[in-house]
Structures are given as C-alpha cells and as structure tokens.
Amino acid sequence: MTPLSAHYAIGIDTDATTLREADRLLQGLAAELGLPEDVFGCTHLVRDGRPRVALSLAAEAVAAEPVLRTARDRLTAQGYEVRDGAPDEAGRAVLYPGVSALTGTLTLAELLARSAIDRVTVLGTPDEPAPDARLVTREHVRPQWRNGHLVLAAMPAAGGTLVPFEDPDPTPCCADH
Amino acid sequence: MDWLVITDHGSVTHAKIGVEKVNPDIREARDAHEDTLVFQGLEWNIPAAEHGTVFVHPGRHEVSVLKQFETDYDGSVKGAGDSTPANEALAVAGLSFLADQVKRRKVKDALMLANHPARKGIDSPHEIRAWRDATSRGHQIAVGFEGAPGHQAAGLPKPLGMGRARGIYDGSPGANSFPGYPLESYRTWGGFDWMTATVGGLWDSLIAEGRPWWITANSDSHQVYADTAARGGGDFNANGRYDDPVYAGRIDVTQGDFWPGQYSRTHVGSDGFSYGAVMDGIRAGRIWVDHGQLISGLDVRVSGGGRWATLGGALHVRKGTRVTLSMDVALAGGPNWAGFTPKLARVDVIQGDVTGTVADKDTFTAPTARVVKSYEVNKDTGTVRLTYDLGRVDHPVYLRTRGTDGNRSAVGALGAKVDPAGPAIDVVGDADPWRDLWFYSNPVWILPS
Incomplete structure (x- = not known):
C-alpha cells in the first residue's frame, strides 16, 4: 500500500526503465482514464532481475474506489499486468492531491x-x-x-x-x- | 602534468575503430612531450555499473589488449548495462582478463579506477567489493575510485557557467540503483563523492576491512568550460572520431569540465619517472589528491617501534607501541589556475578501527570512523608539520587526512560526533569550485601484533 489510509490501490507492471518514461505513462493513463485529482499515482522501482519502473494508483476516499476498479479493468484489457495493492510502500508520487x-x-x-x-x-x-x-x-x-x-x-x-x-x-x- | 591517462568511452564504434585510431596520436604525444607520461586507456562502461578508467602500461600490445577488453567486457558493447547478477559477473570477468594479460606479459601492467561511483547510485557496495576482490591480492587490478569526480565547473552559476550540479551529479534513484543509498549520496559534498566525503561512510567501510582501496581526483575532461574551440563535426560512427576542434568565435560557458590538471590533481608517490613506477605507486596507494592547487606537497609518515609507513602502507608494531602521525604539508606557495594563492585553513585527521572483512558485502558504514583531530593552519606559503599522537596502539586502526580552504563546512552526513565540520553538500546551480577547495590523502594502517 502507498498511503496507509488508502482505501484501494492497484499496481501496474510496465516495461519502463526510466522515471521519465514511467511519469509519462502514468500521466497519460490518468488523462485517458479521467482520474480525479484525489487519486495518488506513484512510481515504484522494481529490482527483481529485470530492473524497471512499475506504477500504482491509490485512493483514500471510498468514493474513488469505483473509478479505480474501472481503471483496473481497462488497463487489464489493454494488456497491462495489474494487481491489487501497490508494489511497495515507498512509492514516488507523481499524481497527488494539489x-x-x-x-x-x-x-x-x-x-x-x-x-x-x-x-x-x-x-x-x-x-x-x-x-x-x-x-x-x-x-x-x-x-x-x-x-x-x-x-x-x-x-x-x-x-x-x-x-x-x-x-x-x-x-x-x-x-x- | 607529469602523467595523464587519455581515454574515450566504450562503444561499438570505439571498439571497432577508435581504440586503434587514437594510438598513433598518443604515441606522437609521448614523443613530443618527454616530461609527461601519456597512458592510453578506456573509459569502461562497467557492466551493471558506472564508468571506470582502465589503462595499461604502454607497449606493443597496448592497443590489442584494450581492444579485446572493450569488445568482450564493455557494458555498452555487450548490452550489459542493467544491474543484474549476470552483468555484475561480466565486470568481474573483465578484471580477471586484465590480470591475465599482465600475467602473460601482453602488457606490463593494468589498472582500473572506478569513476564517479555515487553519481547514479548504480555502483553498489557489493559490486565495489567484487571489483576489488576480482583479482589476486598480490597484484590487484581494480584499486580504487574517484574520491572526487570531474566536471567540477558544472556547478558554476549562470550566467558565468552552466548552472548545473557540481560534478554533474544531478541524478536520483532509479531501477538500476542500489536501494540502500540515501538521496544525499546523489550529490557532491565539497566537490567530493559522497562515498569518500562521508566520514564513516562507504570508503571508510572499505578501509576498515584492511584491504587496499584508493581515491583519485580527475578532470573527466571532455569539453572544457570557457573554451573558445568547439568540437569539429564529422561522422563519429563512420570515422571513430570527430573532426579536429574548430574555432567557435565565442567563449563556451555551457560546458562543465576543466583541463586535465587545471583544477583536479592526483599526486602519486612514484619511485622514479616511468610508466611502471607511476602504476606501482598507484597500486601501492601512495596517492593524495587536491583541488585548485590547495597545497603543493604532502608527506605523511606514521611511525612507531623504530619503523614508519606512508600513504597506502601499513605500520606493523608490537601491541602497545606508541605510534605518531607526522604530516608535512607544503602550502600552495603560489597562484593556482584561477589566479589566486589558496590558503589552507584547516587539516583534519580521521581515524577508524580495522574491523576486518564485512559479513554483509553491502555494508557502507564504518561506525568507528570519526574526525579525531583538527588543526587550524591558515597559511598559504611555507611548510607546516602537524603531528598526532595515537598513544599506545593495542588494536588495528587506520588514519587518513584531509584539508580545506575552510570556505564551506557543515556537519557531516553521519552527525557532529563523527564529523563536526566536514564538506557541505553542493548547491545545484551555485557551486563555484574555486571557492571550496579540499585535499584528501589515502589511508595508513597501524597493525599491532
């Protein structure tokens, strides 16, 4: 989980190897999915033998949960590997309130x-x-x-x-x- | 310059063309400048890591050895840049290859010194230890890293300079970086790399193992600050080089490098003026470094029991022997290349325990290392002799020294008890290197038995 108070979070695996690529991907997805500004979008460094940058989307408010569930379905349909929960608790926030x-x-x-x-x-x-x-x-x-x-x-x-x-x-x- | 190493980055083109093409120019430079030793080397893309300077003793096979090394072990040529175990092993294999070439007398000697190790966080502590341990203790090939990176003009503020980070240390953690490194490690401190600048940090953790690992300071000179020449055009990929430099008609303040020797110097205690002697001196750790010609000489002796040792050496004494450090510092005595005579404000002595081989190869702290003595000097000419009494030494320890112009000091990264007045983190976009000068020496061990 990213924010401890997050009500719901998803982790998205990518082929991005740089933060810049990952940021662009995240910002693009947020725009495409029409995510509200109270959703946290983070990057996570994955070091499991194939170094890359994964993403997470998380929401504190219960109201945002349906938005993320929709996002999860659409990302999966687009071929992304999506799981429940962020890859780790040390995400670097690109999208966040404010x-x-x-x-x-x-x-x-x-x-x-x-x-x-x-x-x-x-x-x-x-x-x-x-x-x-x-x-x-x-x-x-x-x-x-x-x-x-x-x-x-x-x-x-x-x-x-x-x-x-x-x-x-x-x-x-x-x-x- | 008494000696310098001319390298270029590893790449497919360089391996194919450049390494051979530059050699006649280097040989010509050797003939034209009898008072300068000119080594040919490679700026190796260390597989899974940063860059490293690899150079060999001149000889008939210098090009073929460098060429084969680059072709078989360069991270860019082999697509082995990512931080994976396989790539880390390739780096170790490359160092073994170099050791083998020396053993077979293809070249008389070879050395590797890692460059800007903390810059992108991708030189993990265990990789550094692996490079050190890749070759026999009797003739170590990888012997150290840059204590201070080049590109020292990169932090000069706009409009005077390019207004970036000193040393071009502007990175942050990425997928290939070692997760344990703190954010502080990605910036320079008083112009020095965090691994070296941090008392009780990574360099101290290596010295505490009682194994050789030295620091250097280099220009990393590719494109020079305030140059009026510009790189010639031409097709690098086809020719293995760019065309000769051309007159640009302006002063280029968008570059961040100094000329070799203009700002950064690596002083080697060499037993004679020869390629072999300089390489021996480097391997032995008889090295100190300075910026801006802060001082003009350093003679460090640690004595006890009727013997003495100098930088890179070990003083063996009976347990309980009284040991003294004595350092003769020759002050600047004249102007540096910025046109002023630097004043040495302060010298510090750092001491730590030798704790032996670490259990965790990713250790990057040495908890016993700290500044034990500071001297106010405030001189710019003449010589000063500073002494430090270690008392009766009953367990293995080491000493190392550093000095500063005193313009920028801050509490060290590990706190005031360890380093009350060390180098300060460099301000990105506002780091005039001439106003923040340091020298560092390599360590001396004291080993009682």
Missing part, C-alpha cells in the same frame, strides 16, 4: 497547505526548514511515501531558496558523458 497547484515559487507553508505533502526535509542539514522558506518548484515536485507520510526531499539552491531534490532534466547517462 500537484497541479505546485507551480512557480512557493513558501513551504503554501506548499503544504495546497497539497497532500505532509513534510519537507532538506538534504545536507539536520535542521527543519522554516515554513517561509521559498521553494522553486520547477513544476516538478515528486514527494515520496515514507512510513505512511508523503515527504518531499529538498536541496539548497541559489539565492537561499530550496528546490525539490529531483532534477526535472537530469543529465542522461553516458550521452556525451
């Missing part, structure tokens, strides 16, 4: 208020960040489930701001370096 409101630069207080993110931690320092610390979202905010909480890891950035740890455009492996 994600579309996390744009531009926000204070941490605003970020927490607008979205389902529970907490922000800053790498490289043991201190808790101040609520008025500014985070440059880069429109790419991917919190992670940790012990039932949705936590965003951030890094110090230029000008005393923070950025989410995950770079939206990382250097591709081995391309020119």
Whole structure:
C-alpha cells in the first residue's frame, strides 16, 4: 500500500526503465482514464532481475474506489499486468492531491497547505526548514511515501531558496558523458 | 602534468575503430612531450555499473589488449548495462582478463579506477567489493575510485557557467540503483563523492576491512568550460572520431569540465619517472589528491617501534607501541589556475578501527570512523608539520587526512560526533569550485601484533 489510509490501490507492471518514461505513462493513463485529482499515482522501482519502473494508483476516499476498479479493468484489457495493492510502500508520487497547484515559487507553508505533502526535509542539514522558506518548484515536485507520510526531499539552491531534490532534466547517462 | 591517462568511452564504434585510431596520436604525444607520461586507456562502461578508467602500461600490445577488453567486457558493447547478477559477473570477468594479460606479459601492467561511483547510485557496495576482490591480492587490478569526480565547473552559476550540479551529479534513484543509498549520496559534498566525503561512510567501510582501496581526483575532461574551440563535426560512427576542434568565435560557458590538471590533481608517490613506477605507486596507494592547487606537497609518515609507513602502507608494531602521525604539508606557495594563492585553513585527521572483512558485502558504514583531530593552519606559503599522537596502539586502526580552504563546512552526513565540520553538500546551480577547495590523502594502517 502507498498511503496507509488508502482505501484501494492497484499496481501496474510496465516495461519502463526510466522515471521519465514511467511519469509519462502514468500521466497519460490518468488523462485517458479521467482520474480525479484525489487519486495518488506513484512510481515504484522494481529490482527483481529485470530492473524497471512499475506504477500504482491509490485512493483514500471510498468514493474513488469505483473509478479505480474501472481503471483496473481497462488497463487489464489493454494488456497491462495489474494487481491489487501497490508494489511497495515507498512509492514516488507523481499524481497527488494539489500537484497541479505546485507551480512557480512557493513558501513551504503554501506548499503544504495546497497539497497532500505532509513534510519537507532538506538534504545536507539536520535542521527543519522554516515554513517561509521559498521553494522553486520547477513544476516538478515528486514527494515520496515514507512510513505512511508523503515527504518531499529538498536541496539548497541559489539565492537561499530550496528546490525539490529531483532534477526535472537530469543529465542522461553516458550521452556525451 | 607529469602523467595523464587519455581515454574515450566504450562503444561499438570505439571498439571497432577508435581504440586503434587514437594510438598513433598518443604515441606522437609521448614523443613530443618527454616530461609527461601519456597512458592510453578506456573509459569502461562497467557492466551493471558506472564508468571506470582502465589503462595499461604502454607497449606493443597496448592497443590489442584494450581492444579485446572493450569488445568482450564493455557494458555498452555487450548490452550489459542493467544491474543484474549476470552483468555484475561480466565486470568481474573483465578484471580477471586484465590480470591475465599482465600475467602473460601482453602488457606490463593494468589498472582500473572506478569513476564517479555515487553519481547514479548504480555502483553498489557489493559490486565495489567484487571489483576489488576480482583479482589476486598480490597484484590487484581494480584499486580504487574517484574520491572526487570531474566536471567540477558544472556547478558554476549562470550566467558565468552552466548552472548545473557540481560534478554533474544531478541524478536520483532509479531501477538500476542500489536501494540502500540515501538521496544525499546523489550529490557532491565539497566537490567530493559522497562515498569518500562521508566520514564513516562507504570508503571508510572499505578501509576498515584492511584491504587496499584508493581515491583519485580527475578532470573527466571532455569539453572544457570557457573554451573558445568547439568540437569539429564529422561522422563519429563512420570515422571513430570527430573532426579536429574548430574555432567557435565565442567563449563556451555551457560546458562543465576543466583541463586535465587545471583544477583536479592526483599526486602519486612514484619511485622514479616511468610508466611502471607511476602504476606501482598507484597500486601501492601512495596517492593524495587536491583541488585548485590547495597545497603543493604532502608527506605523511606514521611511525612507531623504530619503523614508519606512508600513504597506502601499513605500520606493523608490537601491541602497545606508541605510534605518531607526522604530516608535512607544503602550502600552495603560489597562484593556482584561477589566479589566486589558496590558503589552507584547516587539516583534519580521521581515524577508524580495522574491523576486518564485512559479513554483509553491502555494508557502507564504518561506525568507528570519526574526525579525531583538527588543526587550524591558515597559511598559504611555507611548510607546516602537524603531528598526532595515537598513544599506545593495542588494536588495528587506520588514519587518513584531509584539508580545506575552510570556505564551506557543515556537519557531516553521519552527525557532529563523527564529523563536526566536514564538506557541505553542493548547491545545484551555485557551486563555484574555486571557492571550496579540499585535499584528501589515502589511508595508513597501524597493525599491532
């Protein structure tokens, strides 16, 4: 399960090997299935000898369960391998309540208020960040489930701001370096 | 530059064409520059892992050995990039092959040093141990990894530079990465790789096993920051190379590399000026590294019982012998390539217990390692002698040292009790490498019996 309070979750196996591919797949599926914004869509790293990225869809509200059951049927019909339950409890959230409101630069207080993110931690320092610390979202905010909480890891950035740890455009492996 | 290794990435084209094609140029460079030892090597795509520098002693078969190695063991050529047990085994087999070529005297020597090991989290601790243990202890082929990666100009802020991550460490966990690595490991700390920068971390966990594993610092110079030349065009796949560089008519601040030796240096205590002596020095671990020419010399001796050992070595003493570390640090004494004379602010001594071979090959912490002594230096010329008294040593330990310009310090990743003022995590897009200089030495063991 991803959120401990999730009422219903499904895990979807894929051939995606990168997060970028998996994100696109997830966002495409969400649009195609018309999923509401209170559904959590996560990526999960699968390391069972064939490294790849799997997906999960989960909903807290009972009302969303029928939507996910429909999604499950349609995904299965499209040839995806779908199971009950997320692959693990450490999903990286791509879709979550409030994600579309996390744009531009926000204070941490605003970020927490607008979205389902529970907490922000800053790498490289043991201190808790101040609520008025500014985070440059880069429109790419991917919190992670940790012990039932949705936590965003951030890094110090230029000008005393923070950025989410995950770079939206990382250097591709081995391309020119 | 007294010595350098010229490599290119493994690829089908490189294996077929490049490795042979570059050799005449390298030989010409050797003849033209008698005071520089020019090794030919390969930037190996280590199966199941990151890149690694493989290089051989020059000789009649240097090309054929490198070519066969790349053809049979390169991760890109063999499609063996994914983190699977089979691919991990191929990496080990490649190192065995190199050892075999040395044994059969096809080449006089060969070495492998893993590059930017924490960058993508795909060099697991057990793989690193497997590379170390792949060949005989008498003549280890894989002897270490980059303590600091190249691409040190990549963090220069825009518009001065490309405004990315120092070392181009901008990755995050993926399907091939080792699940145990924390997010912190994907970024540099004071320009150094997390595995090395973390006191009590992965490097310390290897040293604590009492087995050789050294650090280097390299330029990884492909395309140079502020170069006015640009890569020539041409068909790499057909020719095995690009055309010669051309004048670009502008200063290119979108590149992240320094020239070899311009910023990163790997100093080897070599018993003479020869290819073999440098390789012997590397294998012996007589190595220290620095950035920005922070210091100009380092002489580390650990003595006791009438004997002494230096970097990479082991001091054998009777139990209870009093042991002292003495280090002579020659300060910068002159400007670096950024045009200023760096000042050494502080030197730290790190000590840990030798705890022997780990049970869990994926161990990446060494709980007893910590900073035991710090010295305020604040000098930029002359020499200072720093000493540290270990007292009477009754169990196996090791020491290693590092120093800094003091501009950026933070509590280490494992807490203040371990490292109260270590390197700070680098700020992506705002990391001027000239304002955050460090040197690191390799370890010395003290083994009482």
